[in-house]
Amino acid sequence: MSKSVLPYFVVGEVIKGFGRGSKQLGIPTANFPPSVVKDLPEDLNTGVYFGFASIDKGDVYKMVMSVGWNPYFKNKQKSMETHLMHTFDEDFYGKELRVCILEYIRCEKDFTSVEDLVKAIKCDIDTANVKLDTDKYIHSSISSGLCTKYFVFLYVKKKLISRMALSAASRVSLQLLKELPTGFLKPCIASSNLELVRYRRTKHYDPKFKFLRSLKFIKVKLPDYNETNDNLTEEQMRAKLKERGLLPKRPWMEHQYFISSTGAVFEPYVPPEGDGKISPITAQGAKQKIQFLEKKTKTMMAIRKIRSFEEDFDTTQFCKKAENIYIKAHECMALKDKDEIIKYVTERAYPEVIHNMENKTISWKFLKSIELPRVVHARCTDIVTKENMFGQVTVRFHTQQVLAVYDRFGRLLQGSEIIAKDVLEYVVFEKHIANEYGIWRIHDKIIPDWLPPREPSHITFKKFPEPAEAEVDNQDEQVASKKKSTSEVVAT
C-alpha cells in the first residue's frame, strides 16, 4: 500500500507523452521524465494516488496521479501521469512540476472500454476532491512532515482567503517549499507520516469559522536579552518602559513605614515629693504648687483622652498592669531574652536596654512594693496625623528589689545579691492608643533632679605586672611575663 513512504515528493520537468490524455480521455495528464520515474522508491507501488501539485512554484492544486504501465494501453515503460484538478489556459510542457503524493486510491486496472477508464478516472478525481477537503489534510498537517504541512497549509489558505491575507508565516513556508530540493526533502519525507496527532472535535466544521480562526494569531515579541540601555535617551527609555508596562524608577527611595513608638517622653515631669518639695510660703514653692496643679489638670485631661480610645482604662488597674510589665521587663533583662523584651519595652527604649544587658550578668529579684504604684503623670500626643495618637503614663514605683550586676569577667559592678534595696522609680509607659493592637510598654525612666544621685558603678581596672628581675634569664622572663599579663586583679 506504499503507506510507509507517503507522503512522497517528486519534482521534475513536464515532458510529452503519447498525447492520449487530452484527446482520447479528455483528461490531460502531465508526464515526468523516465529518469524521475526510475528514481521512485520500490515501496511506492504502482497504482492511482492523490495529493497536491504546483507548476513552476506557483499555486498549489489538488491532483490525481497514475503510477505504472497503464494496463489499458499496455505501455512498455513505467510512467507517472499527473492530472491537476484545475483548468489551465495553456500547456505547461518543459515547466517544473512538483507533486506531493499523499494517499493511495486503487491499483491500475485494465478496462474493456475507454469510457470505463474515463469513468474510473473521474471517480478517482471525486474521491480525491472529497478526501483532500477533509480535516485530516487541513488540521493534521503538523504531523505530516515539513513539506506536506506547507503544501496543505497553503492550499487551505489559498482556498479560503485571498493571497493578500496570507500571514508572514505562510509566505515564509511557501518560500521554503520553493527552495527545497528533492534530495534535501528525502530524509524528512522518510521520517514523516500522516497520523493524526491532534484532533479537536470542538472545532466548528463550517469553513467560515476556519477562516476566522486562521485570522486569530498573536505576534509575540521575543525579549532581547543582550539589550543595553546605554545609548538610549531619557525619552526613549521612558517610551520603552511604557511599552512594557513598567513604572519608571524614582530617584528617591520610597518605603512604607510605621511608627510604633515615639522617640521621647512628651513631658518628663514628676510631681515633687520629699526633698523635691519646696516650702509653699516661698515664691519658688508657690510656683511649684501652681505648676503641680496645672500638670495635674493636664494629666486628668490626658487620661480622659486615653479613655476615649481605651474605654476601660482605669488608673488602679493600670498600675497593677504596669507593675507586671515592669517586673517582666526586668526579668527578661536578667535572662537576656532579647526577643521577649520587645513585648515590654518600646522601640525607643529597646537599644538602651540591650546595651545595658550586653557583656553583663544581671541578677534581679523583685521582693515587694513598699507603696502601691500610682499614676503621677499622663500625656497624649498625636504624631504625623491627628488621629495617630500616643499615650504616655508615668507610674511611680516604690519597691524593694535585689540587684547585682557583674561584668563579663564576673566582677561585681553594682549592687549585691544579698542586700535588698528600696528603689523609687518613675517609669514612663507608652501605648499607641490609636492602634487597635497597641500595648502598654516601658518607654523611659525619669530621674527627677531632686532625687539623690544614683550610686556609681564600681570601677574595675587592670593591674600591670611589676618589672621582672634582671638576673632572670630570658626564657624565665617570658614565661613570667606571660603569666603576669594574664593575671588581672580586680580592685573595687
Ligand SMILES: Cc1cc2nc3c(=O)[nH]c(=O)nc-3n(C[C@H](O)[C@H](O)[C@H](O)COP(=O)(O)O)c2cc1C
Ligand atoms: C487518476 C488516473 C487513473 C488512471 N487509471 C488507469 C487505469 O486504471 N488503467 C490504465 O490503463 N490507465 C490508467 N490511467 C492512465 C491513463 O490511461 C493515462 O493517463 C492516459 O493513457 C494518458 O497518457 P498520456 O498522457 O501518455 O497520453 C489513469 C490515469 C489517471 C490520471
Ligand SMILES: Nc1ncnc2c1ncn2[C@@H]1O[C@H](COP(=O)(O)OP(=O)(O)O)[C@@H](O)[C@H]1O
Ligand atoms: N489540468 C491539467 N493537468 C495536467 N496537464 C494539463 C492540464 N491542463 C493542461 N495540461 C497540459 O496537457 C498536457 C498533457 O496532455 P496529454 O494529452 O496527456 O499529453 P501528453 O501525453 O503529452 O502528456 C500536460 O503536459 C500539460 O502541458
